[in-house]
Amino acid sequence: MNKGTLLLVHGAWHSPSCWDRLVPELEERGWRTSTVDLPSTWGDPQVGMYDDARAVRERLLALEGPVTVLAHSYGGVPVSEVAETVPNVRRLVYLAAHMLEAGEAVITPLGGPWFPEDAELLPAPDQPIETLYHDVPAAWAQAAVARLRPQSARAFTERQTRASWRALPSALIVCDDDRIMPELFIKRQLTMTEVVRHLPGDHSPFLSRPGELAGLVDEVTAALPARG
Template structure:
């Protein structure tokens, strides 16, 4: 949370922390009279709460921050009944239909569009869209639809699928072979309607695998807190939705990609493939690449280092402001 010292230091540019029920539950809206507006899009199983360490660092520098819960996440999460039965009946849990099976990418896009509209009507600064992991699919769709409203787009260890492809199609790619996430998945998504994992597992091996995949460079207490905020079901429809991007819209917006070198969920080889494909598609607008020596979730393990990169992106000529390890 923002402490008193940060609020005082940011007084001229970020005078208040504003919770706005008109935008959606669990959003962080810090009004800035100058600076940019960061719209943070979480990934699978995550929520707005996972940005808690990053958001104050951005707002203290004079930027507005909006972090919406995508439908089916955070306070709008819904759970299979078997998830709360302990000891768990793994057979039932692996086959029970998800209450989120009907959630679509269009619903994700509508939620983020509402946040962008809110920021625009409030007169906040230019939009910097940041998508993490699976949030990159929503990010791409938003940029394609709202290109003129987006100042910069940042993919944080995120899916950046080619036109006409889906996130699902990359899961079997050779570049994803090193992903540690496969063994965590439970059930058949075509039957459950979701990608399901067990956040409340008491199996030491499963818990260790979960930490290895998502928070391998986080301290144990941080991992425990972060995983406690996750939800077990992530709707399958956004994974299967085809990406649409054009040169005139998506290809015209300046973009950056933050690679996470210790990532066990989205291997660096797959991250590099996304960058290559994007640059081949929009070669006149190449991706600016930043590196952070972290696992898949630097907003948990290295929020200050991540904020340094994002603040550099927000600056007019930010490259020279980057610390040596991020160049």
Template sequence: MNRSTVVLVHGAFADATSTWNTIAGVLIQRGHPVVAVANPLRGLHHDAEYLRAVLATIPGPITLVGHSYGGAVITEAATGVDQVSALVYIAAFAPDEGESAGQLDEKFGGRAQQISQARPLPGPAPLHGPPHIELSIVAAHYRDAFAPDTDPETAAVLAATQRPLALAAMLEPAGPPAWKTLPSYFAISTRDQMIPTDGQRNMAERMDAITIDLDAGHASPLSHPHPIADLISTASAA
């Protein structure tokens, strides 16, 4: 039997390296094939199509993992992809059909709207749709809101190297969710300010996910890599 390939999808205001390096190392040591995807962060449907193209190149079973906004991307991208066998959400959005990450952010009281700054995107603005801008976290708020478990020097580097998110990614409504047909797992951060804990529990409960609680802020892959790797290994073996 083929060993499940773990595909890791980062979220907004981060990148694949900063989010997944330690977890990828643990999983590789355990014998898991690992692919850490560079999420484009340009729009939910665009990002999901990009991820689907990556998944099409991977044979055998896939355990698909998403952190933060990456959860919305895996939710849409895995629908109808037969080789995906399980979904793992890490302090993530898990929208139902018709929901957007922005709607969930507002519903659950996340801080993204209060601590982000906008800048225009190059090129002509679309005739229809959201404003042609991208968002990043104001550096002074990065540590307290996004990565409170890191030291100030690490947080400063993360803030300086964060990848912005196009506003379209927050506003586009999701399609049919893969969690309605696939086994799902959820690592809930109990001190999260970006996607508050009650919101994570709400999403985990409606998908009937197997959950673990982490005493962590939003950037739990940095502060709790080993229990997250354990949850991914559990999902891969199910």
């Protein structure tokens, strides 16, 4: 059964290659898939969240037919900034992702940056296998670490002007052993949508549990109404 297009939006430090294990599982279940490469991970300190949001919007506008968006981690921020402005977007799924209010940046709920204020490019987190991929098979985890890229600090400081999860049917998938998403974010996001599901394990189930995640994407999208 054709379920429409699922746009996959990666998080900070990552690239579209992070979806390599998930895409076949989704396509077997009837999804067409598409990805976007967020420019804040290209090594340019002058690029930020608004540039990422423009890239997401351009990709959405290029897709025909109904679109569901699956956003991981930081990817939830540029998605929230623009998704409601594209008429064919029907639903949003936030996977271990930030759901911010209009006027907030990633650093806002934390009271400020966790990195030096003069930082421009942020390296990948320390001990990335432990923080991001501790459930991922070793070969895939090592390959994922090798593909991590510097992240523009500006992406974490630019404030959303919209919160598209308020305008579109949205679901949240929480990873129960997430070692990088602050508990503060998880707790407040549990109240932001009625459709919340949990996966065991790490921050990166697209690599550690691709089949389980694909099944859960089917479940939450079936539980959501579609924007007409």
